[in-house]
Amino acid sequence: xxxxxxxxxxxxxxxxxxxxxxxxxxxxxxxxxxxxxxxxxxxxxxxxxxxxxxxxxxxxxxxxxxxxxxxxxxxxxxxxxxxxxxxxxxxxxxxxxxxxxxxxxxxxxxx
Amino acid sequence: xxxxxxxxxxxxxxxxxxxxxxxxxxxxxxxxxxxxxxxxxxxxxxxxxxxxxxxxxxxxxxxxxxxxxxxxxxxxxxxxxxxxxxxxxxxxxxxxxxxxxxxxxxxxxxxxxxx
Numbered sequence: 001x002x003x004x005x006x007x008x009x010x011x012x013x014x015x016x017x018x019x020x021x022x023x024x025x026x027x028x029x030x031x032x033x034x035x036x037x038x039x040x041x042x043x044x045x046x047x048x049x050x051x052x053x054x055x056x057x058x059x060x061x062x063x064x065x066x067x068x069x070x071x072x073x074x075x076x077x078x079x080x081x082x083x084x085x086x087x088x089x090x091x092x093x094x095x096x097x098x099x100x101x102x103x104x105x106x107x108x109x110x111x
Numbered sequence: 112x113x114x115x116x117x118x119x120x121x122x123x124x125x126x127x128x129x130x131x132x133x134x135x136x137x138x139x140x141x142x143x144x145x146x147x148x149x150x151x152x153x154x155x156x157x158x159x160x161x162x163x164x165x166x167x168x169x170x171x172x173x174x175x176x177x178x179x180x181x182x183x184x185x186x187x188x189x190x191x192x193x194x195x196x197x198x199x200x201x202x203x204x205x206x207x208x209x210x211x212x213x214x215x216x217x218x219x220x221x222x223x224x225x226x
Contacts, residue, residue, distance in 0.1 A: 034214060043201060044154075044217040089154070097142050097161070097205060097213055098169065103153040 002027040004092050006102035013080055014110050021075040021105045023090035033073045034099065035064050036089040044089065048075070080109045114138045115218035117202050123224045130189040132221050134202030136182075141206040142213065143185040144169075145177060147198040148220075154201065160185055192225045199223075 003026045013019050023033070032051045036044040048064040050057040050073065057064045063076040073090060087106050091099040114137035124130050134143060144159040146169075156169030158177040166177050174196060176188045189196055202218040 036217075043219045044203075046214055046216060049214045091154075091215075093213075098144075098156055098159065099154075099215060101154040103151070 002092060002094070002100045004090060004100050004102040006088075006090060006105050008105060009103070010106040010108075012108040012110060015080060015082060017080050017109075018076070018078050019080055019107075021077070021088050021090075021107070023073040023075070023102055025071045025073075025092045025100075027092070027094060028068050028071055029094055030066075030068055031093045031095065033064070033066055034091045034093065035062075035073075035075050036091065038087045038089060038104070040086075047088075077107075080107075082109045082111045085109050115202060115204055115216060117200075117218040117221050119221060120219065121222045123226060124192050125226055126193060127191050130192050130223065132187045132200055132223070134185045134187070134218060136185075136204050138204060138206070138216075139182060140204040141182075142204060143179065144203040144205075144215070145175075145185065145187045146201045146203065147171065147196075148201060149198050157187065157200075192223075194225050197223060197225045 005024045007022050030052050034049045035047045038044050048057045050064045050066045061078040066073045085108050087104045089104045091101045116135045118133045145157040146154045148154045155171045157175050160166045160179040178186045200221045203215045205213040205215045
């Protein structure tokens with residue numbers, strides 16, 4: 001059974017710091033990996049989708065990487081801001097259109 | 112927002128009553144999904160649809176049924192609600208127009224409490 005793990009479960013950093021969120025998966029037959037952001041009481045906002053054929057994907061201050069051989073993806077956030085505070089979720093997608101989600105990393109950026 | 116609405120947004124119901132949640136999209140996407148989100152379990156797929164009248168089970172489908180009679184609407188029904196179905200329910204959509212890799216977009220969620 002595919003498992004997706006996110007470490008750490010919670011992270012607190014001072015404003016301006018660069019940070020890395022980790023996502024690991026057990027099944028290397030991956031089609032893509034999607035990173036989401038969720039604010040308290042809200043739905044999920046798609047941040048980045050990285051295809052299995054890609055190594056990296058960038059959007060503004062966000063950079064996602066994918067290493068299929070090691071079963072890992074990272075989300076790098078540059079120059080963090082208090083507005084980045086949220087829960088970050090990664091989701092693995094295989095041959096079907098079903099996503100398998102990690103349990104998330106709760107990020108707090110302190111002003 | 113990706114043109115997804117969910118109704119109702121909040122509902123409190125009693126054990127044993129039927130409940131139907133509605134997901135409506137304006138994007139004409141082929142795929143629609145129902146997830147539930149619970150502390151300690153994250154997001155789990157309940158059912159999904161790959162076209163009108165075409166549905167399949169997800170990871171936690173027991174106690175739930177779905178129907179899709181139109182492209183834009185996907186209904187989730189709890190035939191006889193139980194307290195274990197207290198959760199936040201999210202609808203999502205994807206399709207060829209969201210890109211080759213079928214990026215999923217989520218609705219705002221429905222908070223259901225079964226007393």
